[in-house]
Amino acid sequence: MDYSSDYRTIRIETELSLAHAGAASPGQECEMLFERVFGMDRLQAFMRQSERPGPEKLDALLALLKERCSGTPIQYVLGEAYFCGRRLFVDSRVLIPRPETEELVELARQLAGEILERRGSKDAAERPLRVLDLCTGSGAIACAMAAAFPGAEISASDISEDALGLASRNFAAFPNIRALRSDLFEGFPPEPFDLVLSNPPYIPSETVEALEASVKDCEPRLALDGGEDGLGIVRRILAEAPGFMAPGAPLLMEIGDDQGEAARLEAERAGFAGARVRQDLRGRDRMLLCFRSR
Numbered sequence: 001m002d003y004s005s006d007y008r009t010i011r012i013e014t015e016l017s018l019a020h021a022g023a024a025s026p027g028q029e030c031e032m033l034f035e036r037v038f039g040m041d042r043l044q045a046f047m048r049q050s051e052r053p054g055p056e057k058l059d060a061l062l063a064l065l066k067e068r069c070s071g072t073p074i075q076y077v078l079g080e081a082y083f084c085g086r087r088l089f090v091d092s093r094v095l096i097p098r099p100e101t102e103e104l105v106e107l108a109r110q111l112a113g114e115i116l117e118r119r120g121s122k123d124a125a126e127r128p129l130r131v132l133d134l135c136t137g138s139g140a141i142a143c144a145m146a147a148a149f150p151g152a153e154i155s156a157s158d159i160s161e162d163a164l165g166l167a168s169r170n171f172a173a174f175p176n177i178r179a180l181r182s183d184l185f186e187g188f189p190p191e192p193f194d195l196v197l198s199n200p201p202y203i204p205s206e207t208v209e210a211l212e213a214s215v216k217d218c219e220p221r222l223a224l225d226g227g228e229d230g231l232g233i234v235r236r237i238l239a240e241a242p243g244f245m246a247p248g249a250p251l252l253m254e255i256g257d258d259q260g261e262a263a264r265l266e267a268e269r270a271g272f273a274g275a276r277v278r279q280d281l282r283g284r285d286r287m288l289l290c291f292r293s294r
């Protein structure tokens with residue numbers, strides 16, 4: 001394509017380049033690029049297909065396309081991702097939030113709702129619900145919970161200063177989120193949380209090496225690598241969390257789909273009650289739910 005190309009030609013060639021570069025949904029990514037650069041949705045692009053963009057606009061599209069075709073995920077190219085219906089800033093400092101984690105949020109909302117219902121409205125007004133999102137990354141889980149429970153106090157922590165730098169942009173919309181840099185619970189004040197949530201790194205180190213390049217080479221290693229068997233951080237969370245949880249409080253964690261039984265046994269070993277594995281919509285083991293003993 002060149003400066004004489006109309007939108008139709010540009011669209012076709014952009015989709016072809018994306019397909020050649022291995023994009024799973026070239027049409028959808030092309031629409032995202034058109035929206036960003038030309039401010040056009042699919043229908044507008046169709047209605048104006050015989051028109052031409054100005055040269056600066058075409059150059060802007062080509063620059064983004066080049067970055068995408070070199071293997072950078074579209075979310076990093078555009079600097080945004082959608083999670084639970086909300087637009088979040090993302091860049092290479094944080095993991096791109098995944099749809100599986102939206103299912104964790106759905107269950108977390110249910111659990112938070114049940115806690116508030118059990119407490120009754122008087123107690124809830126006196127003491128806000130305290131939720132912790134451990135290993136927050138972009139802050140996706142914390143933001144979704146803060147939006148659903150504006151009266152709750154949400155703490156969001158990560159060991160990575162870089163990740164928190166990005167997350168703070170997402171937290172700006174939520175006065176009820178407090179961000180903390182911490183190696184898991186290290187240095188936390190001993191306040192009991194009512195609900196602890198986490199999507200920690202849980203991929204075994206060897207498996208990280210075998211991941212596709214767009215993940216292994218673009219997303220932070222710290223966000224992926226869970227140590228030799230993948231459960232290193234999960235085990236540490238289970239060991240440390242009880243000291244920071246209210247009696248009976250739930251802990252909900254995302255896990256790998258082959259880690260269900262091992263994670264459940266670890267939770268029992270760490271003294272949690274009611275440890276069980278929850279499946280995602282595709283029936284894969286995806287979440288560990290357990291409760292601090294009373």
Ligand SMILES: C[S@@+](CC[C@H](N)C(=O)[O-])C[C@H]1O[C@@H](n2cnc3c(N)ncnc32)[C@H](O)[C@@H]1O
Nearest residue numbers: 097135136137158159160183184199200201223
């Ligand atoms: C899988 S990412 C999850 C990001 C986000 N919660 C999400 O669901 O999209 C894991 C995050 O854990 C953080 N992390 C790794 N080790 C940690 C530790 N020891 N203490 C706190 N955070 C840690 C990483 O920096 C990364 O942001």
